Amino acid sequence: MAVADLHTKINLQYSSRLSYVSNRLSYSRRFSLRPLPQPHNSRICCSVTSKEVQAPVTVNTEDPKKKPDCYGVFCLTYDLMAEEETKSWKKMINIAVSGAAGMISNHLLFKLASGEVFGPEQPIALKLLGSERSFQALEGVAMELEDSLFPLLREVSIGIDAYEVFQDADWALLIGAKPRGPGMERADLLDINGQIFAEQGKALNAVASRNVKVMVVGNPCNTNALICLKNAPDIPAKNFHALTRLDENRAKCQLALKAGVFYDQVSNVTIWGNHSTTQVPDFLNAKINGIPVKEVIKDTKWLEEEFTEKVQKRGGVLIKKWGRSSAASTAVSIVDAIRSLVTPTPHGDWFSSAVYTAGNPYGIAEDIVFSMPCRSKGDGDYELVKDVIFDDYLRSRIKKKLNCWLRRDV
């Protein structure tokens, strides 16, 4: 095919692609086309304003150092002000995701892009962090995001340098880390994974938004979150979370099963401590249909032994069955965890997140990352819940299992 024909073909592909996207968003625009440069063993990246289509430029994909900071169709830029249907949209937010080519991300990214996490009026930019080994896979992820035609997904960029990918991040979802296999404890991963979070903490400190919210998922996530925040002294320690929402969801499921109710009837479930087998799922404060769990489930032995152990060991049991660690339900719980921070907490309820303990009202040791009950006004921030009760059992479990030094009796 002659070069000129090839250029025309590429141009048409992009034109039709644009009009398809335009139809979905009711754009009405005219584009003037410029001649295209020589294609050369490359993928195409182009830039569009409301007035013109800039010549798609060729990007050599063979040299990993010459990576573009946007991917494919996401290199197109739009004049949002000109778009009728986007007038109610909020300012775009940047969401950085590490381990973006991994199992959890493969579920999560599509939920983020669909609008189910940040809402239908929140355009987003996804900034995907991978490594040399995963770069091809990362391109595959970006291609699938392109092909999904999500209206709210305005930009996708991929990269292997945290200092580039975390630039101006409003959210950093730190998933990239080795998962455990059968027979391992999460703590066994610390030697391999800890260093990742030291480096990423430094990168966030250098280039992310000063109010970036950080969700650490890679295990052992409490310790990794602490490592990360210690390496990011210019970002408020309060902004760092380690994911224990999956444990809360698992606890709700088990309580609902035992009580014979649908799980949306279960509320006020706290996971205390670490995302590990030492965690304490709190059935004392939990409620079913607004009634304390202990009044609904009278089988105290089940609550103290079977329920507690089931929640603590659920991840390991799943690995034995699946041969790999939970990914889909983890992605769902990341969605839940973020939504709990960006929407007001229902009156009287709370959610669990492992956060920095400085100034906690429970007497938990300071200067660790520990899962506790939180409430949010929906502004991305949270406060610790004060109206929780402790009995001897709960107090002793927190003391014994977590081996954490309480300043005073809780």
Ligand SMILES: NC(=O)C1=CN([C@@H]2O[C@H](COP(=O)(O)OP(=O)(O)OC[C@H]3O[C@@H](n4cnc5c(N)ncnc54)[C@H](OP(=O)(O)O)[C@@H]3O)[C@@H](O)[C@H]2O)C=CC1
């Ligand atoms: N907190 C929680 O509730 C949960 C946490 N997890 C944890 O989340 C993390 C990610 O899990 P998942 O997405 O299933 O894992 P995957 O193996 O599917 O993906 C992990 C990604 O991490 C990156 N990575 C960095 N260092 C390593 C390494 N040494 N070995 C392997 N991969 C590495 C890789 O990406 P790249 O090459 O791009 O760097 C890889 O794509 C794990 O640590 C897992 O234990 C899982 C479930 C629940």
Ligand SMILES: O=C([O-])CC(=O)C(=O)O
């Ligand atoms: O068990 C694992 O290693 C993965 C994980 O954290 C979980 O499923 O809770």
